[in-house]
Amino acid sequence: MTLIPTKTRRAMIRAILAAPLGLAALTGPALAQAYPEEPIRLVVPHGAGGGTDVFSRLIAAPTAETLGASIAVVNVTGGGTAIGAQEVARSDPDGYTLLSTHVALLTSSAMGANQMGPDSLTPIAQLASETQVIAVRADSPMASAGDFFDAVADDSRPKLGISAGAGNHFAFLQMLMNVPDYDVNFVPVGGGGPSMTALLGGNIDVGTFTVSEVLDQVAAGEVRAVTVFAAERDPALPDVATATEAGFPIEIGLDYVWYAPKDTPTDRIATLADALETTMADETIRTTLTERAILPNFLRGDALEATLAERWETIQSVAASIR
Amino acid sequence: MIGELAASFATMLAPYPFALIVLGTVLGIVAGAIPGLNGGMLIALSLPLTFGWNPLDAIALLVGMYVGSISGGLISASLLNIPGSPSNLMTTLDAMPMARRGEAARALQLGIIASFFGGVVSWMALVLLAPPLVAFALTFGPHEYFAIIFSALVLISSLSEGSMTRGLIAAMLGVLVALPGLDPVTAQPRLTFGFDRMLGGFDLLAVLIGVFAVSQLLADAAPGAKAEVIRLQSSRLVLSLGAVTRHWVNLIRSALIGTWVGILPGVGGSIGSILAYGAAKTLSKTPERYGTGCEEGVIASETANNATVGGAIIPMVTMGIPGSIIDVFLIAALTINNIRVGPLLLQDNPEIVYGFMSTLLVANVVMLIVMLVSLRGLARLMTVPKTYLIPIILLFCVIGAYAGNNRVFDVWVMFAFGLFGILFRVMRLPIGPFVIALVLTPLAEFNLRAALISADGSWLSFLQRPVSAVFVVIAGLLFVMPLVLPWVRRHSNRSAVE
């Protein structure tokens, strides 16, 4: 669906009723190029309305315009992204079925839920990243990365909120990999939203979030961001020291990547990557994203393959460490 | 505050926002009434349209959809025996028998008025009591959630009519159907039998459409089966005031339960309506009438599910915590327009908070009027002969089962549970305990296990936290009461005679 610029209000009401019709009209036979000439199905294996879904829809609209074909965002949830990812992996490698996800593809594969693994897909491009932070209630004594690593090593047994096998679980495990004898209580609460609720209500002691998930609560003084796991401080949280600064060189991010089924022709992958590169170069899009604490971080081709291979290795070693 | 609220009403009642509220409410009612479509889908699909809108306009449209969708399910629940969404589950159990007795119009009207009442009570909670309620709700952890759901299970356990064994078997089958998929705590596959597609488990809505709608439609296909056509008699389209007011205790109790459940993050309208229904039944003098087409059941369920809407908005506007799945969409709609929904919302964007308050009330009034007016039109729709009605509704069921997750697997689940529903009828297993166990099991399981993990395995921890202790004790009393009460009554009767 297209972004609606400031039209007259009456036109907008009409748009509500007619926009999908317009979308259907777009899908007639294309004239000039051979690909794409049909609507593209973008599978989002995360729930509608969540961060990944909204991000995918934000990117899909301008990218569809560049491509000259509509992109229909379809949420296929379940199995910790395994069901949606496998559906894409099994569909025809013709560039008309794509996947938009993040580290969850790797974690669900490492946990064994997605048995086809990340090799069943070809990455098109990485678009943007979010920085991982840990946060505590404002009244908690924990104030730095050092405090956190002390707390997990002593006998206070802090409660860490996770969703088993999901990104936040692996983020904590990546942090704890360097602590030889950690003693924590992993409490299953769910993803970012439920973790925040549990943190505010005192049902967990530490939560791990992306920057955008804690920003408001930090601004309101309800929650304190303890440290960010990035090479540099996050522009949205300039006062929060990185773990690296505290002597713990750990970098954890949530990186949005689009995939196509394995064996999709390279020229089609290139067409898609070109269109996505155009989208990500757009100033309006970049501003929209940075306002949400999502940092544009475009990667394609060999650089992307290498980065993903490295990430997959890390995730696998984390998974191996918990078995 | 009163001044700001009044100003907000003035804004939202201006022709354009008001038109959006009406449009949203009507679309919501339609989506709620069509099996398989629901408010969440409608709002998700409308979300991209609201990019770049004035945020108050977005609120007008989306809150209208929210209120409409949770009310529209009543229509298909009473006329087609299909819960439009899981929150209309309990409504179906009583509204359908009423409709089969020829009281469809009455069930609908009572349900509509109950919905409105629930909406208004939760609105008052939103306006008057939001901050303290949220502070209390936030202290609820897995222990409290489990204790509440556990007491709901006890409340409902007496639901099955007839054989206790059959009721329990039905409930256990409901538990079993809820289990397949990834384990919610350890992410291990369980009862998936090695099939990838089973990793997502059985979709709740697909199962509900199967056991309620498909099995009913297949049974109705038999010659001589009771006519599926339910006639709404125009002469009965007016309900006396007394017919509503005599249910005032039930209305208020169910509205309060619904509001509170709405405030609790992560617990939906279906739990609100199950709890209110259970409470109404337990406190009733004639609990055996529940499930056989009793007005109180329809009222309890519909009041509570609409009350969850206002309840769910409370933690969102005060703390930025979504009280329901639909709240997630509302937050997305606002963040996309650069409004940060968090604890600073009232301070930074008071007009948004007041906008939610005024829109919620306006949408409830619009819902009331639209639903009451459309009864006549519905009456005409219902005169379609069953020969055509059956395949047409089946088509809607298929698309509805598919649309939730875009999985053909879910359509097969719906079909299989349609046959399963027929088997249930043949075996004389009650459907109520089955669906309630199906809805409550995932929440009960997850919270029980999360509670035990966070307390390092201590079962005693349920008694060490005050709120959960209270509910565990209530559940205990509820469990004992049906065993003790007959004895007490007999005893007091005897002493009265003496």
Place this chain on the structure above:
Amino acid sequence: MQLSRRGFDVAAGVVLLLLGAFVWREGAAIPPSFLDTAFGTGYLVMLAGGALSVLACFLILEAVRGGRTAGQLTFDARLARPALTASILALFVLNLTFGLVPFYPSAAAMIFAIALGLGERAPRAVAIAAAAALAATAAAWVVFTQVFVVLIG
């Protein structure tokens, strides 16, 4: 065909008993996970399976002892129409699964076939059935693909 209710209940009880035992076995086969320090993954599965088996025994006992619940279950020609309807529906879903015929044309065919199967077959009725099938499919197409953007088939 007639079947004694008692026999049917006993048969159902045996099936449920076996199902419960099977579920118990599946639950017991789930390896423990270090992630669950308290309740364990397989316990609830085993609990549900075990409870079902026990309840199934009660059902069998009731059926064997209870004289009053006895009766007859009748299977006769009246079941032909529900069976036909279910078969047409199954064909429709099969087609959706394999995508042989586009979804909406197949939907119209499904409605037409069931309407004919349930109703009369006079020329007038056939015409009405065809019209109803087309109209309903068109309405569903508008609502789902044009308003709700459900991509199906």
